[in-house]
Amino acid sequence: MATFIVIVTFAVLVRSTLGFGEALVAMPILTLLIGPQQAAPLVAFLGPTTSTVILLKQWQDVDVKSVWRLILSSLLGIPLGILLVRQMPAGIVNAAMGALLLLFGWYNLVTPRLPTLEGMGWAYxxxxxxxxLGGAYNTNGPPVIFYSALRRWSPDRFRATLQGYFFPTGLLILISHGLAGSLTGTVLRFYGYSLPFILLAVFAGGWLSHRIPRESFTRLVYGFLILIGAYLVIHNSI
Incomplete structure (x- = not known):
């Protein structure tokens, strides 16, 4: 149980500091500890819980114009994704997305920045x-993180706006797990045991994010994108 608590706490600390990334930290290890049938719905709890606390504290930092455009266009893309999944193997698409994340993160760390996205139309x-990608392979996060990074927002706006998008989508994922019968008594007990540590990690992440210089925060974001990209490439190439 101690190892489980440490993994969940660290995963939420990453999410609350950077605005994303808890699944990359938690899923591989929790799958080994408690199995994928329990790890997936448990990680699904982490996102909405973290987003709720951050949004309650920083709702005024959310770029609402971007969020509603992102959500609306995502809803329009989901049906196409459901059709796409029948045509292209998930491994190929996820590996390609991972390679793109690797290149994007690496380029922004070692070379001059890519242009800043100015127009709101990019959100669509x-x-x-x-x-x-969400409808086909449950990987809707990377394009939204791309968009947010290219807007060059402040750390507070970056974190809060991502939560504005990830909260409703994460809630839908959690509801889907409930309808599928995945929210078992064991999963709920695991969540209950970890909830105090989750809340502590959210507040600690908020404290950290306000003390990391903007340039360092940006480099952390790109560095973590490289890690996510590497994980997707390796995981889908084996």
């Missing part, structure tokens, strides 16, 4: 792609 495009 990135959200639509997120919906396609």
């Amino acid at each position: 495009g990135f959200g639509f792609v997120a919906g396609i």
Whole structure:
């Protein structure tokens, strides 16, 4: 149980500090500890819980204009994604997305920055792609993180706006687990045991994010994108 608590706490600390990334930290190890049938719904609890606390504290930092455009276009992309999944293997698409994340993160760490996205219309495009990937392979996060990184927001706006998008989508995923019967008594007990530590990690992550210089925060985001990309490439190439 101690190892489980440490993994969950660290995963939420990453999410609350950077705005994303808890699944990358938690899923591989929790799958080994408690099995995928319990790890997946448990990790599904982490996102909405973390987002709720962050949004209650920082709702004024959310870029609402971006969020509703991202959500609307994602909903439009989901049906296409459901059709796409029948045509292209998930491994190929996820590995390609991982390679793109690797290149994007590496480029921004070692070379001059990519152009800043100014127009609000970009949100529709990135959200639509997120919906396609979410409908097909449950990987709607990377395009939204791409978009947020290219907007060059402050750390507070970056974190809060991501939660504005991930909260409703994460809630839908959690509801889906409930309808599928995945929220068993064991999963709920695990969540109950970890909840105090989850809340502690959310507040600790908020404290950390306000003390990390903006340039360092940006480099952390790109570094973590490289890790996510590497995980997707390796996981889908084995």
